[in-house]
Amino acid sequence: MKNIIKILFICYGNICRSPMAEFILKDLTAKRGISDQFHIESAATSNEEIGNQIYPPAKAELARHGIGTKRETDYGMSEKTARRIRRSDYEEYDYLIGMENFNIRSMLQEFGDDSQNKIHRLLDFTDRPGDIADPWYTRRFDITYQEIVRGCEALLQSLLG
Numbered sequence: 001m002k003n004i005i006k007i008l009f010i011c012y013g014n015i016c017r018s019p020m021a022e023f024i025l026k027d028l029t030a031k032r033g034i035s036d037q038f039h040i041e042s043a044a045t046s047n048e049e050i051g052n053q054i055y056p057p058a059k060a061e062l063a064r065h066g067i068g069t070k071r072e073t074d075y076g077m078s079e080k081t082a083r084r085i086r087r088s089d090y091e092e093y094d095y096l097i098g099m100e101n102f103n104i105r106s107m108l109q110e111f112g113d114d115s116q117n118k119i120h121r122l123l124d125f126t127d128r129p130g131d132i133a134d135p136w137y138t139r140r141f142d143i144t145y146q147e148i149v150r151g152c153e154a155l156l157q158s159l160l161g
Contacts, residue, residue: 005159006039008093009122010103014044014082015055016135017099017144020062021122024145025152026075027067034160042080043089045106049082061141085110090118097122097155100131122151125158 007025011018022042029035044050053059054077062068068077089096090111096119098104107119123130132151135144 004039005037005095006093007041007095007097007155008085008089009040009042009097009099010045010085010107011042011099012044012046012103012106012134013049013052013136014042014084015049015052016058016141017132017148018042018044019054019077019080019082020058020145021097021099021148021152022080023062023067023075023077024148025155027073028149028152028156030073030075032156043083043085045085045103045110047084050084052082054080055136057139057141058135058144061145065145087111090116094118095120095155100134102131122155123147125154126150127154 009018009021019042022040025040026035029038059068067073085107087110096107098107098119098121100121104119104121108114121129121131123132132144132147135141
């Protein structure tokens with residue numbers, strides 16, 4: 001039996017970027033017929049949004065691209081609520097992927113260190129590493145979507161070879 005790759009996307013509130021990444025990657029793996037090879041979730045570094053659903057403009061941007069518009073593209077989105085990272089996530093997941101350096105610093109505070117090299121920024125898998133700006137502030141959910149797709153495609157390419 002093949003090992004399942006466990007990925008946890010992480011941002012500040014878990015209502016915009018990290019759930020967008022979660023459902024974009026779930027969609028990409030489903031379209032490739034390889035979703036059974038992955039366990040993909042998302043979480044927050046803060047407590048501010050715990051229990052809240054995906055921010056409506058983030059959900060609307062996903063819907064513009066067909067994600068979450070039908071039962072077969074929901075991927076659990078309708079039940080998704082924000083949760084905070086837990087110390088146990090470090091052992092549970094193979095990849096802990098933040099959206100920006102601020103997320104990375106918060107993860108290191110929670111997990112202590114990264115001795116197993118599991119912590120990464122999403123865009124560091126691309127040829128243009130960097131932070132993904134928070135659309136809560138920029139209001140540019142379209143740009144966030146494009147950057148996350150680019151990061152998820154590069155992540156998949158690095159994982160699948």
